[in-house]
Structures are given as C-alpha cells and as structure tokens.
Amino acid sequence: MYYIFFLCLSLGVHYMLRSGLNLLLVTEDIWPEVEGRLAPFGFNHVVAVMIGELYVVGLTSAIKYTADFLIVQSKNRYLSELQYKTELKYLKAQIQPHFFFNTLNSLYSLTIKKSDLAPNLVLKLSNFMRYVIYDTSKKKLPLLQEIDHIDNYIELEKMRYGDRVSCMIGIEGNIDDVKVVPMLFLPFIENAFKHGLKNNDKMELSISFERIQNELIFMSKNNYEEELEPNNSNNGIGIKNVKRRLQILYQKDFTLNILQNNNEYSILLKIPI
Numbered sequence: 001m002y003y004i005f006f007l008c009l010s011l012g013v014h015y016m017l018r019s020g021l022n023l024l025l026v027t028e029d030i031w032p033e034v035e036g037r038l039a040p041f042g043f044n045h046v047v048a049v050m051i052g053e054l055y056v057v058g059l060t061s062a063i064k065y066t067a068d069f070l071i072v073q074s075k076n077r078y079l080s081e082l083q084y085k086t087e088l089k090y091l092k093a094q095i096q097p098h099f100f101f102n103t104l105n106s107l108y109s110l111t112i113k114k115s116d117l118a119p120n121l122v123l124k125l126s127n128f129m130r131y132v133i134y135d136t137s138k139k140k141l142p143l144l145q146e147i148d149h150i151d152n153y154i155e156l157e158k159m160r161y162g163d164r165v166s167c168m169i170g171i172e173g174n175i176d177d178v179k180v181v182p183m184l185f186l187p188f189i190e191n192a193f194k195h196g197l198k199n200n201d202k203m204e205l206s207i208s209f210e211r212i213q214n215e216l217i218f219m220s221k222n223n224y225e226e227e228l229e230p231n232n233s234n235n236g237i238g239i240k241n242v243k244r245r246l247q248i249l250y251q252k253d254f255t256l257n258i259l260q261n262n263n264e265y266s267i268l269l270k271i272p273i
Contacts, residue, residue, distance in 0.1 A: 143178040173211030192222040199225040220267040
C-alpha cells in the first residue's frame with residue numbers, strides 16, 4: 001500500500017514538474033505529433049504521461065531487481081562453498097588426531113618389537129596422510145581412488161586390531177568414470193570401527209559400491225552390541241557432518257538410511273553421479 005501511494009505521488013509530482021516546465025519554458029503544443037490536441041493537465045494527457053513513465057519505472061526496476069538477484073545468488077553460492085570447505089576442514093580435523101595418534105602408537109609398538117610390519121605400516125600411514133592433507137582439497141576424486149584410500153584406512157586399522165577385524169569390499173557395475181567428493185564415505189567406515197569394536201571381540205564389516213545407471217549406491221554393515229550402544233550413536237559429529245555435506249552438495253537429491261537392528265548397524269547411501 002505504501003509503495004503504491006508513494007508511486008502515485010511521485011508520478012503526480014513528476015507530471016506537474018514536467019508538464020508545467022514544458023508549458024512554461026518550451027511550448028504550449030503538448031505532443032503535437034499525435035492526432036488531436038491533448039490539453040495540458042487534462043485527464044487524457046495525465047494518463048498518457050503516467051503510462052509512459054510507468055514503462056520507464058518498470059524497465060529500470062526489472063534491471064535493478066535482476067542485478068540484485070544475480071548478486072544475491074553469487075553471494076549464496078560463495079557462502080555455500082565457504083561453508084562446505086569449512087565443514088570439510090572440520091571433518092578432516094576430527095579424523096586426524098585420534099587416528100594418527102593411535103596409528104603412531106601401533107607403529108611405536110611394532111618398532112619396539114622390531115616387527116617386519118613396521119615398514120608397511122609407515123608406508124600406509126604416509127599414503128593416508130597424503131590423502132588427508134592433499135587429495136581432500138580437490139573438489140572430486142575418482143571413486144576407484146577413494147576406494148583405495150578406504151582400503152588403506154581399513155588395512156591400517158587391521159594392523160592395530162589384528163584378527164579382531166574382518167572386512168570385505170564389493171564393487172558392482174562400471175565405476176571407472178565415476179567421481180565423488182573426497183571423504184564422503186570414510187566417516188561411515190570410521191564410525192563402524194568406533195562402535196563395532198567397542199564391546200565386541202571381533203567385528204565383521206562389509207562394504208559395497210554399486211552403480212545403477214546414473215546413481216551410485218553405497219552400503220556398509222557391521223555388527224555391534226545393541227544393548228550397550230547409546231541410542232543416539234548414529235548422531236555422532238562425523239555422521240552429522242556428512243549429512244550436512246550431503247545437503248549442501250545434493251540438496252534433496254540423495255537418500256541416506258541408517259538402521260540399527262539385530263545387533264547390526266547398516267548404512268545405505270544413494271547419490272546421483
């Protein structure tokens with residue numbers, strides 16, 4: 001209402017100034033090129049001038065709103081990308097400390113025993129550090145490369161826990177050309193080790209990647225002790241972080257199901273390729 005009132009008031013003031021100055025300083029012939037004479041300050045002339053000015057106001061407003069919209073869209077994209085990078089850095093910071101600390105403890109133990117496994121552990125830890133420090137800064141990585149890093153992570157954990165861990169990774173469909181954002185699946189694997197071995201002597205972990213047309217399906221299953229597991233175990237910081245990243249990356253175009261039943265913890269994630 002206020003906008004309409006001030007618009008009409010502005011058009012009235014503009015008409016008075018324009019027509020008055022034109023009549024006073026220039027000529028008494030108002031729009032001589034049209035058929036018939038439009039009397040100044042007459043109804044027809046007022047309507048004709050205001051309609052012409054409304055065209056100008058409409059055009060300039062459209063340009064202004066379009067420019068503002070594009071600026072806001074650009075800012076939103078920048079903020080979303082900045083938030084995504086911040087959350088990814090937070091996820092990296094979350095995984096690094098305790099994992100590297102535990103792995104170095106294992107390495108120290110192996111060197112004390114002068115075990116032949118120590119050099120292999122150093123090599124795998126070096127590869128994983130290279131992945132966390134360098135590869136995760138890229139927007140996307142080949143899925144096969146991401147699976148290699150997951151396998152490397154599992155091998156490092158196996159060196160810590162030995163025969164307590166049994167793991168199988170399956171791949172179905174052609175994933176040679178599939179690329180994914182880094183560290184999208186690793187938090188689920190880390191979560192499996194965190195809870196699967198918490199109250200169990202042995203953990204069985206199965207992981208699968210399947211491509212169906214333009215969709216990638218990731219599944220992870222591991223055993224755990226249900227009665228000892230906190231009810232909100234699937235709401236850990238790492239899992240919440242992944243959920244937020246999925247929302248930023250795919251909006252609503254993804255499926256994430258986390259189930260706990262019959263002493264089994266399972267993850268089902270579907271994302272577009």
